[in-house]
Amino acid sequence: MSRVLKTLRWFSAFALAITSVHSLAEGFDKEFEEKSWAEIEVQLPTFPEKGNLIPFRVGAISDTKYLIDGNSLSVGADGVIRYALVVVSSEGAQNISYEGMRCATAERRFYAFGRSDKTWSKARSNQWVKIQGSSNNHHVELYFNHFCSAGITSVTSAEDARRVLRNGGISR
Numbered sequence: 001m002s003r004v005l006k007t008l009r010w011f012s013a014f015a016l017a018i019t020s021v022h023s024l025a026e027g028f029d030k031e032f033e034e035k036s037w038a039e040i041e042v043q044l045p046t047f048p049e050k051g052n053l054i055p056f057r058v059g060a061i062s063d064t065k066y067l068i069d070g071n072s073l074s075v076g077a078d079g080v081i082r083y084a085l086v087v088v089s090s091e092g093a094q095n096i097s098y099e100g101m102r103c104a105t106a107e108r109r110f111y112a113f114g115r116s117d118k119t120w121s122k123a124r125s126n127q128w129v130k131i132q133g134s135s136n137n138h139h140v141e142l143y144f145n146h147f148c149s150a151g152i153t154s155v156t157s158a159e160d161a162r163r164v165l166r167n168g169g170i171s172r
Contacts, residue, residue, distance in 0.1 A: 039080065042111055044098055045072035047118040048084045054165040058141045063090035066138050068165055072098065079104055079159060081147050082111070087138070097123075101139070103148035106131045108139050139156040143168040 011030035015133035018082050032051040048069035055067045080100045087095045096114025107128040131139045131162070147155055154170050155161040164170055 101154040
């Protein structure tokens with residue numbers, strides 16, 4: 001009978017140990033999940049100047065020009081790549097925006113839009129939006145071929161981002 005009792009005690013201790021390890025793992029998972037990402041405070045850059053614009057291609061044939069202001073490029077401690085984007089239509093109309101891109105989540109966000117008097121107007125929506133669309137989408141192009149690779153930030157500094165843009169994309 002004592003042998004049975006010893007075996008039961010051993011199984012009891014084993015079950016308790018397994019439960020404790022499981023509880024520790026759950027606690028770690030919960031703590032890990034609770035540590036949420038926090039965006040740094042964003043400062044709007046100076047308005048883009050023609051001499052600082054770096055062009056990049058979107059799609060095989062495009063009458064629209066896409067340019068990023070090299071001076072506005074930054075890679076924040078929060079992992080967000082920020083840049084001023086200038087889009088020029090074939091008729092010469094310009095749209096200027098200050099944007100952010102998160103490689104880890106494949107999201108983008110508008111911070112501000114350029115006005116004709118060369119000032120910024122803060123974006124009404126501050127939502128992060130999934131990057132999706134066709135190969136003719138400039139956000140898709142920047143995400144896959146310039147700034148991000150496999151969900152990680154491929155560029156580590158503003159200079160690195162400028163180099164990648166000037167070279168036509170990430171070397172794979």
